[in-house]
Amino acid sequence: MSDLTRPAELRRLIEDSGHAFGVIEKAVETLRDRLETLEPDDEDVVEILRAHLLAIGSPSDVLKLFTLEMIERAATPEQAEAIYVEVLEVLARSPIRPERTYPVERAVVKKLGDKGVERALSALAVLAGREVYPLSRTAARAVAAIVGSTDQDAITDRLKRDDLPEASAPDELSEGVKRALFPQKRSSTKSSQARRRELTRQNALPDLAAAGLRPETDRARQQRLKLIVRGADRDPKRCGNCDQLGPARVGHMVPPSRGGTDLPGNLVVLCRECFRRLPRTRAEAFDEEGAPNAAAPGQLSLF
Ligand SMILES: [Zn+2]
Structure with a gap:
């Protein structure tokens, strides 16, 4: 009989379930309980942690913080960086629920800024411009950290450099970053029409291909x-x-x-x-x- 607590078995269960939240979370809990027995550099462990972090919208924030910590230990720095970029790209493409504060996702976004991951720049700028706070502000700060400046022109110039995937609207992207970094004082007597316009803007997904993001693979989609x-x-x-x-x-x-x-x-x-x-x-x-x-x-x- 196969041992259902082995990482390879847990990973298979996750895949068989179609990446069900509950199955992913059970698998991570099992890993947590068996921490001492895990081998270093286990691809299956990294894959389970990746699936957990990519489950954007699952409400298990405390367990996800554990996963974030585990990734730093179980994955190589290159693997960890690739997972963070992937999480960011899923976030930039996903509907965001304003009532959630996304603490784990914000920690991932902050890591990308702290590590100076330049290839994350376009997706960070997209997220900053979506005006979903506080996530957008964290993304804008990560952009400023990577560029080394909060100046809008400096950010536009950096987005135009040819080592990045071509962003067709760098001015628009840097404008979004500026809005998130330096929010205007909002009038408390805003009309309901203005509020409706704001909500529409938050829920509208930007043209991600135009923003220079990698095309999404079929599996990821x-x-x-x-x-x-x-x-x-x-x-x-x-x-x-x-x-x-x-x-x-x-x-x-x-x-x-x-x-x-x-x-x-x-x-x-x-x-x-x-x-x-x-x-x-x-x-x-x-x-x-x-x-x-x-x-x-x-x-x-x-x-
Ligand atoms: Zn059918």
């Missing part, structure tokens, strides 16, 4: 979308079309290319079979009169 589905108390392993439990993919009802968001209401879980039968084109989904095409390979009308 699936993991991130499954976490959003779980965060909305839905099961990312149950097909939303045929109700089967099993390996599934998360897709968008309205595709991002047509303005569809990553909010839970726009996400649909599909098993492999239903995903395969999904009409790929409008012509496949509808007949000439615009009615759903009964002869189409798929009966789903996500268009």
Whole structure:
């Protein structure tokens, strides 16, 4: 019988669960209880810790602080830095809940600034400009630490240097950093319209490709979308079309290319079979009169 507390087994359980919060947290608790027996440089341990830190939105902040500390010990400095950059990029792409303060994520962002990780600069600037406080302020301070200045022109110039992925809007990015570093005094008698505008701006995700971020891999996107589905108390392993439990993919009802968001209401879980039968084109989904095409390979009308 296999020992279910071995790191390799714990990692397999996490992967089999589709990265369920609960399974990740149980695995980290098991690692914590077996701290003395862990081998140094164990890839499986690092992978479990990585999965935990990437589970943005799970509320287990105390356990995550333990994970952060463990990463410093179990991972090489290069591995740790890569995980921090990954966490930052997921954050920059994720809806942020204003009621949470994200202490662990802020600690990660601060580490990137303290370590002077230049490749994190664009994503840090994106996060700073999203006006989700206090996270955005921590990100803006990390930008200033890496650039070595709080001056907006210095930050713009640094974002333009060609050793960074090309940021198409460095002025806009540095403007966002400035806003987060030096917030204007807000009027207490702000109109409800102004407040609504502010909320819309916070929830709108920036054009990340334009900001020079690496394109998201399919695996990372699936993991991130499954976490959003779980965060909305839905099961990312149950097909939303045929109700089967099993390996599934998360897709968008309205595709991002047509303005569809990553909010839970726009996400649909599909098993492999239903995903395969999904009409790929409008012509496949509808007949000439615009009615759903009964002869189409798929009966789903996500268009
Ligand atoms: Zn299905």
